Amino acid sequence: MRTGVIGLILPPTFSFLEMMWRICPALAVGCTVVALVPPASPTPLLLAQLAGELGSFPGILNVISGPASLGPILASQPAIQKVAFCGALEEGRVLRRSLAGECVELGLALGMESLLLLTDTADVDSAVEGVVDAAWSDRGPGGLRLLIQESVWDEFMRRLQERMQRLRSGPGLDGAVDMGTRGAAACDLAQRFVHEAQSQGAQVFQAGDVPPKRPFYPPTLVSNLPPASPCAQAEVPWPVVVASPFRTAKEALAMANGTPRGGSASVWSERLGQALELGYGLRMGTVWINAHGLRDPSVPTGGCKESGCSWHGGPDGLYEYLRPSGTPTRVSCLSKNMNYDTFGLAVPPTLPAGPEIGPSPAPPYGLFVGGRFQAPGARSSRPIQDASGNLHGYVAEGGAKDIRGAVEAAHQAAPGWAGQSPGARAGLLWALAAALERRKSTLASRLERQGVELKAAEAEVELSARRLRAWGAQAQAQGHTLQVSGLRGPVLRLREPLGVLAVVCPDEWPLLAFVSLLAPALACGNTVVMVPSAACPLLALEVCQDMATLFPAGLANVVTGDQDHLTRCLALHQDVQALWYFGSAQ
Amino acid sequence: MSARSRGTELDLSWISKIQVNHPAVLRRAEQIQARRTVKKEWQAAWLLKAVTFIDLTTLSGDDTSSNIQRLCYKAKYPIREDLLKALNMHDKGITTAAVCVYPARVCDAVQALKAAGCSIPVASVATGFPAGQTHLKTRLEEIRLAVEDGATEIDVVINRSLVLTGQWEGSDFIKTSTGKETVNATFPVAIVMLRAIRDFFWKTGNKIGFKPAGGIRSAKDSLAWLSLVKEELGDEWLKPELFRIGASTLLSDIERQIYHHVTGRYAAYHDLPMS
Numbered sequence: 001m002r003t004g005v006i007g008l009i010l011p012p013t014f015s016f017l018e019m020m021w022r023i024c025p026a027l028a029v030g031c032t033v034v035a036l037v038p039p040a041s042p043t044p045l046l047l048a049q050l051a052g053e054l055g056s057f058p059g060i061l062n063v064i065s066g067p068a069s070l071g072p073i074l075a076s077q078p079a080i081q082k083v084a085f086c087g088a089l090e091e092g093r094v095l096r097r098s099l100a101g102e103c104v105e106l107g108l109a110l111g112m113e114s115l116l117l118l119t120d121t122a123d124v125d126s127a128v129e130g131v132v133d134a135a136w137s138d139r140g141p142g143g144l145r146l147l148i149q150e151s152v153w154d155e156f157m158r159r160l161q162e163r164m165q166r167l168r169s170g171p172g173l174d175g176a177v178d179m180g181t182r183g184a185a186a187c188d189l190a191q192r193f194v195h196e197a198q199s200q201g202a203q204v205f206q207a208g209d210v211p212p213k214r215p216f217y218p219p220t221l222v223s224n225l226p227p228a229s230p231c232a233q234a235e236v237p238w239p240v241v242v243a244s245p246f247r248t249a250k251e252a253l254a255m256a257n258g259t260p261r262g263g264s265a266s267v268w269s270e271r272l273g274q275a276l277e278l279g280y281g282l283r284m285g286t287v288w289i290n291a292h293g294l295r296d297p298s299v300p301t302g303g304c305k306e307s308g309c310s311w312h313g314g315p316d317g318l319y320e321y322l323r324p325s326g327t328p329t330r331v332s333c334l335s336k337n338m339n340y341d342t343f344g345l346a347v348p349p350t351l352p353a354g355p356e357i358g359p360s361p362a363p364p365y366g367l368f369v370g371g372r373f374q375a376p377g378a379r380s381s382r383p384i385q386d387a388s389g390n391l392h393g394y395v396a397e398g399g400a401k402d403i404r405g406a407v408e409a410a411h412q413a414a415p416g417w418a419g420q421s422p423g424a425r426a427g428l429l430w431a432l433a434a435a436l437e438r439r440k441s442t443l444a445s446r447l448e449r450q451g452v453e454l455k456a457a458e459a460e461v462e463l464s465a466r467r468l469r470a471w472g473a474q475a476q477a478q479g480h481t482l483q484v485s486g487l488r489g490p491v492l493r494l495r496e497p498l499g500v501l502a503v504v505c506p507d508e509w510p511l512l513a514f515v516s517l518l519a520p521a522l523a524c525g526n527t528v529v530m531v532p533s534a535a536c537p538l539l540a541l542e543v544c545q546d547m548a549t550l551f552p553a554g555l556a557n558v559v560t561g562d563q564d565h566l567t568r569c570l571a572l573h574q575d576v577q578a579l580w581y582f583g584s585a586q
Numbered sequence: 587m588s589a590r591s592r593g594t595e596l597d598l599s600w601i602s603k604i605q606v607n608h609p610a611v612l613r614r615a616e617q618i619q620a621r622r623t624v625k626k627e628w629q630a631a632w633l634l635k636a637v638t639f640i641d642l643t644t645l646s647g648d649d650t651s652s653n654i655q656r657l658c659y660k661a662k663y664p665i666r667e668d669l670l671k672a673l674n675m676h677d678k679g680i681t682t683a684a685v686c687v688y689p690a691r692v693c694d695a696v697q698a699l700k701a702a703g704c705s706i707p708v709a710s711v712a713t714g715f716p717a718g719q720t721h722l723k724t725r726l727e728e729i730r731l732a733v734e735d736g737a738t739e740i741d742v743v744i745n746r747s748l749v750l751t752g753q754w755e756g757s758d759f760i761k762t763s764t765g766k767e768t769v770n771a772t773f774p775v776a777i778v779m780l781r782a783i784r785d786f787f788w789k790t791g792n793k794i795g796f797k798p799a800g801g802i803r804s805a806k807d808s809l810a811w812l813s814l815v816k817e818e819l820g821d822e823w824l825k826p827e828l829f830r831i832g833a834s835t836l837l838s839d840i841e842r843q844i845y846h847h848v849t850g851r852y853a854a855y856h857d858l859p860m861s
Binding site: 130158268489 | 605606607609610611613614781788817820
C-alpha cells in the first residue's frame with residue numbers, strides 16, 4: 001500500500017540524478033512528493049512546473065525552495081507520512097530528534113564519501129581511472145578515501161599525480177573539462193579540510209588546469225595523514241582525496257570498517273578470491289569490484305552505520321515508499337513533557353514486599369547473560385507480584401553495567417551465529433519450540449498466577465511454540481539473490497544480519513510477545529538482548545532455562561529490571577544495531 | 587627517427603606482474619571516444635596534425651608504379667592547396683609522415699618521391715607480410731633488399747609462434763597489428779599498449795613509438811586516437827617520431843572535413859584529388 005505524502009529534503013550539493021532517483025519511485029508507486037531544495041538550484045522548480053503541466057494530476061510534485069532550516073518544519077507537517085532526507089550527518093540527527101514520537105517514517109541517506117581499496121594484484125592504471133571518475137568527474141557525489149597496499153603505493157601515487165596534471169576544470173557546460181564546481185560552500189569546506197590536514201602534518205598535492213577564481217577548487221590528493229588525527233575521522237569533502245597505505249588485507253578491512261561511515265566502497269584486485277573476500281568483509285551498503293560508482297536504477301543503493309538506512313533503486317527502493325496495508329496513519333504519540341535528560345536515569349526504589357504469605361518463593365533469578373544466569377551488578381532484586389497481589393518471585397535488578405555485559409556477550413556470539421547455515425538456525429528454533437511444549441504445564445501455571453485463565457494460558461504456550469516453528473521455517477527462506485541489471489557484470493544482493501538487536505517487550509502477553517520477538521531476530525542471524533515484560537518477566541526467565549542448555553552462549557541475553565532505565569541504557573549504547581521498543585508513550 | 591632506443595635486458599618478471607582489468611579498460615575506451623570532442627578551428631588544427639602522423643599506405647596485390655607515383659604525390663600534397671591557403675597553413679610543409687609500401691615497390695616509391703622533391707621516408711613492410719610464416723633467412727634477406735632499395739623504416743611482422751612460446755624481440759615502435767586481420771586497431775588494445783609504453787619509459791627512460799593500423803577510416807576516429815595518446819602519454823609522444831597512424835582512406839576523409847570547415851559545404855568524392 002502506498003505511503004501517501006512524501007517529504008523530500010535535499011542537501012545543497014545534490015545532483016539532478018539523485019533527486020530523480022528519489023522522486024521517480026515515489027511517484028511510480030502512487031505517492032505525492034513535496035521536495036525542499038536549496039535556493040541556489042532552479043532545476044527542481046523547472047521539473048515541478050513540467051509536472052504541473054501534466055494536466056489531470058496537478059500537485060503530484062511540489063517544490064519548495066528554501067534554506068535547510070525549513071527541513072524540520074516540513075517534516076513536522078501533519079499530512080506528511082514519510083520524510084526522505086539526504087544530506088549531512090548533523091542535520092540528519094537534528095531531524096531525527098525532532099521527529100521522535102511523531103510516528104513518521106524517516107529515511108536517511110547521509111554522507112557522500114566513498115572508499116576505494118586497492119590491492120597489489122590490481123590493474124593500477126585502471127584503478128587510477130576509477131579514482132578520477134569517482135572523485136573528480138561530475139558523477140561522484142563526495143570525497144574519496146583511498147586505501148592502497150604498501151607495495152604499490154609509489155607506483156600508484158606516481159600515476160595518480162601524473163593523471164591529475166592532465167585534468168581540466170572549468171564551467172560545467174564546456175565540453176573539454178573534466179570537472180566543474182559545486183558552489184562556493186563546497187569550495188570553502190574543501191579549503192578548510194585541506195588547511196587542517198596540512199596543519200596535522202599531511203602532504204597535499206594539487207594539480208590540474210583550474211581557473212583561479214573562487215568557486216573552482218583544484219583536485220587535491222592528501223597523503224601521510226596520521227590516522228588518529230581529527231581529519232582522518234571527519235568526512236572527506238569534494239574534491240579531496242585522502243590516501244592511506246595498508247600492509248595486509250586484514251589490516252585493510254580493519255581500517256575500512258573502522259570509520260563510522262558505511263556508504264559505498266570499491267575493491268580493486270584481479271584475483272577473484274581476494275576480491276570477493278574483501279567485498280564480503282566490508283561493512284558498506286554497496287561494494288563494487290574492480291569498478292567504482294557504477295549505478296543502475298534497478299540496483300538498490302544505500303548505506304549502513306552512519307550513512308543512513310534508506311535505500312533507493314531497485315525493488316528495495318520501491319519498498320521504501322510502501323507500507324503494509326493496515327498500518328494506521330500517522331498518530332502523534334509523543335508525550336508532551338518528555339525530558340531526555342532525566343528519562344530513565346534513576347531507578348525508582350522498589351518497596352520491599354509485604355510479609356510473605358504463602359509458600360516461600362524460589363530464590364531470586366539472576367540475569368541470563370552469556371548463556372548462564374548471573375547475579376546483577378547492583379546485587380539487588382525486585383519483587384514480582386501476581387494477579388492477586390501476592391509475591392510471585394524475585395528477579396534481578398539490571399543496570400547499565402549489566403546491559404553493557406549483555407551487549408558484549410551478544411557481540412561475541414554474533415559472528416558465530418551469523419555464520420551458521422539457515423538449517424542450523426532453524427534446528428535450534430525448533431528445539432526451543434519442543435522444549436516449550438515440554439514445559440507447558442509449568443508455564444501455564446505461572447500464567448495462571450498472573451491472572452490468565454488456564455485455557456488461555458495453555459493456548460498461549462502452544463501459540464508460542466507454533467510461532468517459534470514458523471520462524472524457524474522462515475530462516476531457511478531468506479538468502480542472497482543474484483540480480484541481472486544493465487551493468488556489465490552480475491549484481492549480488494546480500495541480506496546480512498544486522499548484528500545485535502535490543503528488544504524491549506510489552507507488558508501484555510508476557511510469554512507470547514517474548515517468543516514472537518525473539519524468534520524473528522534469531523531466525524535472521526542476529527543476536528539479542530531482551531528486556532522482558534515488566535509485569536511478569538518470570539515466564540521469559542523460564543524459557544531462559546531451556547535456552548541455557550540449547551543455545552550457544554550469548555545468543556540471547558535477558559536483562560530484567562526497571563524498563564525505563566534499561567531502555568535508556570540500551571538506547572544510549574552505541575554498539576547496538578537496532579532497538580525494538582514496545583512500551584509506554586515516552 | 588629520433589635517437590634509437592638503447593633497449594634493455596629482457597626481464598620477464600615485468601610481464602608477469604602486469605594485470606589488466608578488462609571491463610575498466612573497455613569503459614575508458616568508451617570514455618575517450620565520447621568525451622574529448624574537438625570542434626571548429628581547433629578541430630581543423632587537430633586534423634592537420636593528424637595528417638602529419640599518417641603513414642600513407644598501399645598494400646594491395648595490384649600495386650604498380652603508376653599508383654605508387656600517385657600515392658607519393660599525395661603524400662607530398664595531402665590536402666588541396668587552396669584549402670591549406672584558406673587555413674593559412676600552406677607554407678608549413680604539411681606532408682604525411684611516411685609512405686608505406688610492399689618491398690617490391692620501394693624502388694618506385696623512392697623515385698617518385700625524389701621526383702616530387704620530397705624528403706619523407708619510405709617505409710616498407712617486410713618479413714613475410716602479412717602472416718610472417720616464412721624462413722628466417724628469406725625474411726632477413728627481404729629486409730636487406732628493402733633497405734638497399736632506399737627504405738628507411740621497416741614494419742616487421744613478428745613470428746607469432748615465437749611470441750606464443752615466450753621468445754621476445756625488441757623494437758623501436760610497436761604496432762597494433764598488420765592491418766590485415768579481422769580485428770585491427772581498437773581502443774581497448776591501444777590503451778593497454780600505451781600504458782605499457784609508459785611503463786617502459788618510466789622503468790628505462792627509453793621512448794618507444796606507437797602505430798595503430800587497420801580500420802581507421804574516419805577523421806573523427808583519428809581525433810580520438812590523438813586524444814588517447816595525448817591523455818595517456820602526453821604531448822611528447824605527439825610527434826611523427828613516436829606516433830604514426832597506418833591508414834589509406836583516412837586521408838580523404840580528413841580532407842573532406844577540412845573542405846567542409848573551409849567552405850561550409852560537403853564535398854563530393856570527385857571534388858578532391860585521389861590518392
